[in-house]
Amino acid sequence: MNSIAIVGAGLGGLACARVLQLHGIDVTVFEQEPSAGFRPQGGTLDLHGDTGQVAMRTAELYEPFRALARPEGQQMRAIDPLTGEVVMNEVPEEGDDSRPEIDRGQLRGLLLDSLTPGTVQWGRSITDVTPGRLTFDDGSTADFDLIVGADGAWSRVRRALTGVRPEYSGVTFVEFGLDDADRRHPGLAALAGQGTLMTKVGGKALVAQRTSTGHIRCYAVFYAPEDWATGLDFADPAAVRANLLERYAGWHPSLLAFLHDVDGGFTHRPLQVLPVPHAWTGTPGLTLLGDAAHLMPPLGVGANLALLDGTELATALATSASVGDAVRAYEAGMLPRSIETAKACAGGLHDLLSDDLRSMAA
Structure with missing residues (x-):
């Protein structure tokens, strides 16, 4: 297995890099922001037992994650907006770890700290992407066996693969x-x-x-x-x-x-x-994960899917006979999963704004 480039130092890209390094695969993460602390990383998110937590186990970071996670953060309260009355108060039972909360910044820091120093190249803005080649804003280029678009909603790698915009x-x-x-x-x-x-x-x-x-x-x-x-x-x-x-x-x-x-x-x-379904014809040297592949409403699944995407792609790259075989295997699982989840999230967005106070889509 030769070199892998990941564009974007978000959760999915970092999880992918972590698992690749566990398998001894050369990987570089390119991030346009100048440093890890350039901007706040958002609020809190819940890691689901069947997606995000699976990814943390694959990345061999489950125990450090658990040390930071807050099971009590699973509490859900609904209040009548007109009367102020509490109409629902779901408190997690002791030992319930199905969806513990963790600050996004803490989780990102955990992933960053797990990587070999220098894996992430900060302040590297991409101006052009073609299969196997990245062009940077200083005019330089670099070639890789695979370029992974983990660069979020406005992914430049997606432009080269599907051209679809949010x-x-x-x-x-x-x-x-x-x-x-x-x-x-x-x-x-x-x-x-x-x-x-x-x-x-x-x-x-x-x-x-x-x-x-x-x-x-x-x-x-x-x-x-x-x-x-x-x-x-x-x-x-x-x-x-x-x-x-x-x-x-x-x-x-x-x-x-x-x-x-x-x-x-x-x-x-x-x-x-992104429109549903969002899919593409396999293109040698390029693939997507996370929001770059399946941007959907923020209803508690996006980060979980990004983490799972990243670790599944890395595992496929580590266990397949070729990069092409690995990407095909990864996309064969990721695309149907993301399409079905995006359909559910589209309905969940309307539930979020319905008058049913017990519908806690967020």
Whole structure:
């Protein structure tokens, strides 16, 4: 087996690199960001027993993962948006490790630390991809037996393989947060619980998730045209807050307090998805994993699938007679799985914004 290039140092790409190195296979990860700490890595995610946790076992990182994971983070609470009444409070039983939470940044750090120093080349932006060859923004090129697109929603590797681009789903997320919630916002911390809080009605939802640091990451989620924020300056938190408070008018004051008490600003995240099905004809020297292959609504499966994709691809490369055989075997399993999951997530997105408070799609 010769050299492998992975474009993108997200969870799936790093998991793939980890398993390749366990098998003694040469791999380089190219990441356009200048460093691991260039930007926050997002909130918390749950690793599922049949996908993400399988990947961590394959990567021989299950025990370090368990040391960081928070089983108590599986708590799910639903609150009536108009009355503030708690209508569901699911607390995990002792020993329930089916979907423990872990901060995305912690998980990424665990994967990065498991790699041979120098595996990730930071600040390497790709300008062109052809089968077996990468071209960088400084004009240099490098050749590989396989290029793996692990470069997310706007994957440059995908452009070379399928040319398909994500499309706006009709749903937008506005992200915000509360810092040191137990001390600074104790009432909201108690409302959120140890895991995820959900409240929704009329095509609008509010989601709050606790992280290991006591931060509460929140999302206002609603149907909106793609241009809904035209003229709204997200650098002006007061203007964004006023827009959201008007949009959520009539909701219980205990829930609107999440919007009033924001620490910092708001981030606009219009929800983009790839069409379903998204597949391709096998192309020697190229393949995709994670969001580059199957960008779907963020309903708790994307990171799990990315991790599983990465470890399955690496295992195939380590056990197959050729790179071509490995990629064909990997894609034969990954593509049908991702298509079926994407179909389910499309329905789950509408469940997320339904009026059924016990439907906890997020």
